[in-house]
Amino acid sequence: MSEPPRTVVDALEPWPDTVAWRPVSSKLIVIELINLAVWLAVLIAGLSVGWALGGQILWPIGITAVVLLGAWRALVAARAVRAWGYAERDKDLLVRHGLLVRHLSIVPYARMQYVDVTAGPLERAFGLATVQLHTAAAASDARIPGLPPEEASRLRDRLTALGEDRAEGL
Template sequence: MDPFALEDRWTPVSPRLRSLRLTVLTGVLGTLALLAGAAGVLMAVLDDPGPGLIGAGAALVVLGGLYLLGRRLIRRNYEAWGYAERDEDLLVVRGWLFRRLVVVPYGRMQFVDVTAGPLERRFHLATVQLHTAAAASDARIPGLPPDEAQRLRDTLARLGEARSAGL
């Protein structure tokens, strides 16, 4: 039985998470491409033009390949994230090569964080982080619209309080 093919309906993260990660990839590789091109031109001006331009061209080909690979990996990673709210616990699934399913019982939650860095805010996204007594639990859900992140935080906090009161 596949533990990831549960009867629960998985809620995906926002498509803007993919856009954010593609923007970061493009920015990093674009900067490296500019640096490789500038280094090639500088080497061509200061030294023999052949090796400098060949090296810059090779670097640009490698960076282009990394960009295509990065796009594919970002798409697969985005499609692998999901969460499901059940009666007694929250399920978080992630990873396309190494799948990971985290089950967090509501009664075990200590607190819930909602964070949004500068890029996340620019893309209107937030991350929900669940904290439990177990230090190893990594239950976080990135790429949620801020309204959904706050709704999920409030719901989880309410359910966590109700479940822990019964302990």
């Protein structure tokens, strides 16, 4: 009797093709761009004041560098948001993000302590929320931003119910 062929998993490819990834809302791109614009405005204003008071040539060079870095970050923002995704499996939740450095968090339902749903003023204005998973591991970065409130509530309720069911079996 022969064994079925095994699927080879590459540790350097953190986005398994064997799961159905769910993306976050594209509205998150607009929120990221607004946050970037605010930071750029503050930095450029500070550099402009320094230029007005000091009058040296380094200030406009700093302003140019901030504008160029801001433009590059704006271009990367859309790809960074599209890199976010999550997948619900039988025993765990997978959360992925990152472009240059890819992160894959696997959170077993039985290890979840509680689930937060948060929405700041900007997120609420765009009808989005963030689901944050808390486990016993202090370094857990399992959060899913950019979800519609209905999906965030559904995911919170499902993860809480699955976490309770799995914890009872321990």
